[in-house]
Every structure is written in structure tokens, then in C-alpha cells.
Amino acid sequence: MLSKKITIAIDGYSSCGKSTFAKAIAKEFGYIYIDSGAMYRAVTLAAIRGGAVADDGVLSKSKILAMLPSLQISFMYNTSAGRFETVLNAEVVEDTIRTIAVSNLVSPVSAIAEVRTKMVRLQQEMGRKKGIVMDGRDIGTVVFPDAELKIFMTADPSVRAMRRYKELQVKGESISL
Numbered sequence: 001m002l003s004k005k006i007t008i009a010i011d012g013y014s015s016c017g018k019s020t021f022a023k024a025i026a027k028e029f030g031y032i033y034i035d036s037g038a039m040y041r042a043v044t045l046a047a048i049r050g051g052a053v054a055d056d057g058v059l060s061k062s063k064i065l066a067m068l069p070s071l072q073i074s075f076m077y078n079t080s081a082g083r084f085e086t087v088l089n090a091e092v093v094e095d096t097i098r099t100i101a102v103s104n105l106v107s108p109v110s111a112i113a114e115v116r117t118k119m120v121r122l123q124q125e126m127g128r129k130k131g132i133v134m135d136g137r138d139i140g141t142v143v144f145p146d147a148e149l150k151i152f153m154t155a156d157p158s159v160r161a162m163r164r165y166k167e168l169q170v171k172g173e174s175i176s177l
């Protein structure tokens with residue numbers, strides 16, 4: 001057990017097991033686990049629901065910017081499910097943000113500078129009290145450059161493909177490896 005609470009930043013490539021590892025160490029140390037990717041997914045879900053995505057998948061940046069100030073994103077521990085769940089404007093969206101519709105759009109949404117600024121600010125606020133494990137590609141560099149512990153994860157591409165494949169299969173998505 002760590003005597004002093006610290007910030008643990010986990011960075012790395014997708015589908016390497018970052019979140020699985022982050023959740024395990026958060027549980028071990030009694031730390032709060034923040035899934036930064038889930039925050040970008042929540043913004044993407046809000047964009048889809050708010051009509052900021054045309055039928056051809058083109059994003060309306062102005063609509064996303066208009067809805068951004070009112071978006072409230074937080075995490076809540078669900079004791080019966082034994083997991084932290086993403087909450088968007090008081091609604092638990094943990095499963096909805098993992099669908100392929102959201103996955104397909106999260107990259108361009110998270111590339112919007114204003115979206116990143118807001119998420120980074122929120123993440124830094126969430127980490128102010130330390131005792132936190134956060135994963136995501138810019139966590140160790142941009143969000144918590146001074147984190148006491150930084151871990152960068154990678155894995156063989158075949159392992160990464162298999163992880164994502166199984167993850168989507170469980171959700172009933174029909175995809176090939």
C-alpha cells in the first residue's frame with residue numbers, strides 16, 4: 001500500500017489493456033479510476049444526440065461548440081456492478097458510449113481543440129486531490145505532466161486486434177478480426 005496518495009498516469013496505444021490495468025491498480029490502492037477516453041466518448045454521444053453529426057458522418061463543429069459549455073461529465077461508482085460508470089448530464093452512459101456509432105466518430109470529435117481544452121481542464125480538476133489513476137494517450141504528457149508515476153503501455157498488434165475483436169463481439173457487433 002502506498003502511504004502518500006499520488007497521481008498515476010497510464011498512457012499507451014489503443015487495445016493494449018490500459019483500462020484493465022488502470023482499474024486493477026485503482027482497486028488495489030483504493031484510488032479513483034478516471035477513463036479519459038470515456039469522456040471523449042461522452043462528448044461524441046452528446047454530439048450525435050444533439051444533431052451535430054450529419055447522415056454522411058460529417059461533424060458540425062459549430063453545433064458541438066455550442067453544446068460544449070452545458071455538457072456535464074462525471075464518474076460514479078456503481079457498487080452492484082462493481083465499476084466506475086460514465087455519467088453524462090445525470091444519465092449513466094457507460095454502455096452507450098462503447099457502441100460502434102460512437103467509436104467511429106470519437107476520433108474527429110476529440111481532435112477539436114476546444115473539446116480537448118475542456119476535457120483536459122476537467123481531468124485536471126478531477127485529479128487535484130490525487131489518489132487517482134487516469135488512462136489515455138495524453139495523460140502523462142499534457143494532463144498530468146508531473147504525475148508521480150507514469151506508465152506507457154504497448155502490446156503486439158495481433159494481441160491488440162484480438163482484444164478489440166473480443167470486446168466488440170461481446171457487445172454483439174458483427175465485425176471480422
Ligand code: C5P
Nearest residue numbers: 036037038040106107110136137138139
Ligand atoms: O480509450 P478509448 O478508446 O475509449 O478512447 C476513445 C477515443 O478518445 C480515442 O480513440 C481517442 O480518439 C480519444 N482520446 C483522446 N485523448 C485521450 C483519451 C481518448 O483523444 N486522453
